[in-house]
Amino acid sequence: MRPRTFVTLLAATACVSAALTGCGSSSSDSGGATTTLTVAEWTNPGAIEFTQDLNAKFEKAHPGVKVKLQQAPNNNGAWQQLWNSLLQSKSVDVLALSAPTQAGFAPSYTSLKPAGAAALIDAGQMTDLSAQPFMKNYDATAQAAAAGRNGKVYGVMAAQYAAAGSIWYKKDLLDKYHMGVPTTFQEFLDDCETLKKAGKTPIFVAAKDNMQGGVWQGSVNQTLMQGRPASDSVKVSSERADAFWKGTQSWTDQVYKDAAGRYEKVMKYIEPNAAGVAQLTAPGVWAAKSDDYPFLLDGSWDGALIQKANPTLNLGFFTMPGTDTPAANRLMLKPDLTWMVPTTAKHKDLAMEWLTMFSDPENYKEWLTKTGSISTQPALKNTGLPWMDWQNAHMDDAFQQLSNPWVPAGAPVDAGGPDFSKMTPIGGDSADTILSRSASAYRKSVGN
Structure with missing residues (x-):
């Protein structure tokens, strides 16, 4: 927790x-x-x-x-x-x-x-x-x-908890602009654009603590598990880790480039000062601003804090659709x-x-x-907490979040995947540069 x-x-x-x-x-x-x-x-x-x-x-x-x-x-x-x-x-x-x-x-x-x-x-x-x-x-x-x-x-x-790609939202704001929970990645982007044109800042995120990485991670998880039963999640994680270790897969593979492209599109809609926002305070700040920031990138563990910060908030929660295939966009645990x-x-x-x-x-x-x-x-x-309605409706095909490839102790942070603090727009490096750096760091850490 x-x-x-x-x-x-x-x-x-x-x-x-x-x-x-x-x-x-x-x-x-x-x-x-x-x-x-x-x-x-x-x-x-x-x-x-x-x-x-x-x-x-x-x-x-x-x-x-x-x-x-x-x-x-x-x-x-x-x-x-x-x-x-x-x-x-x-x-x-x-x-x-x-x-x-x-x-x-x-x-x-x-x-x-x-x-x-x-x-x-x-x-x-x-x-x-x-x-x-x-x-x-x-x-x-x-x-x-x-x-x-x-x-x-x-x-x-x-x-x-739901973690990768998880999003809290303010139901009243979405209702005001006649929006439901998006089921595809493009629908989510379209909603963000509509909200932006209405003068809202669509997404609040604690980028100081790299919570924005959930966008990329969620998209990767949903893509790799597409068409696989939930019971396969441990197997998929193990197969990927084995392939990374043996050099047959890499952070520069297309699935990770595609996810990075989706990440860049989402990041156009975040709070401009997100790089200075800490996860410790983000839920309370977001909850208090009831007329802006429709979405918050954060895990489902923060429900009690959000409700305490603003008991009157009509709160909702969903996992960001990381693909344009509705059936692939599943809840990750x-x-x-x-x-x-x-x-x-x-x-x-x-x-x-x-x-x-x-x-x-x-x-x-x-x-x-x-x-x-x-x-x-x-x-x-699950309990009858009002914000858990989406989770409760999507439990049947939920799967355990995939674990990252094995990384030796002492390896650079980059070896375990992209360092989002250095990727645009928070950092100055492009997605291609970041992924190439991660791929190189991983190969060196395992000696191949």
Whole structure:
């Protein structure tokens, strides 16, 4: 789940420094508690609120147990520093990490070592949860793809969001100009042109943090998955990664050039000062300006923040159509917050009971409402949040967002794909230059 916090870097650093002594703890002393269960997750308003409520419910059901919530913002390295410290001190029982996905485990012929959650799993630091009864509430295939390894599953992927090419929109503004949700790329461009002629700035985006890259990424994903069933997404990702590694595909292939051409067309309609807009503040700024900026390029995780910034906003959401073939323009899902239990957890049985309570459909339904997450429990449809109408109508053919090709540690940023901070109009380099640079950087990084 993507983070949001309005603290400064100084405050974030202070929180991390104090974390080991209780910064972010959500529970009050339950009086005479003899056991402390520690839960850690990064700062996200809706998720933190839910976890605080669940912790209170857990304490009530478990007399003598206190649940301590550790948190830090997921920017400037604060969250990574906290969870590393908690693991090293063996002082966390339930830990939220980003889903490693199968992309985190490159095949042996690459000689690449896993990183992040994938490295922890391979090092035997996370507990296999596959036989836990609460796992039956979740889709087994999706959970294995998110946190599986060698037939075991090491986490509960609790949150997934629409990310690549995702767009928030102001329904009243589109209604004013007699527009519906576009179904093709050309329709989207035509809408932007109409809005521009009406004196509106069509698109707001946090280009300071490269959120504009979702336009390119979404178009690439939809093109590569065209005509393929949703269940093929892991296979398509693996096939592409293998081809990149062996040199039979490259960032200069036509599919990436075509996506770059579409990206350039969209970028003609962005806020002129987008290069200075940060993702931290973009949702609130966009929401407050109800009579302009019809579209916001941002992931679906920001619904709670947008609604809090402007509760009266008639909010909508869709995935930008990245092609001119309506059937190809599908919703893409990105695995996100995944609960894991370290093998060093001091209270492993209580951790399993906490996850059981979290996974209870009534509790999980509340999690969906507070976080805006797309459900990972097949028996539970997405919540009735008004802005989720488009998502709910497009779940049947949604697919897991494709992962990027494997890149060796220490490789230049360009090797993993285009650097949109350097591509026009944010930067000064053309799309062809950027793609050629990425292709060259990738070849050098893998030695071919």
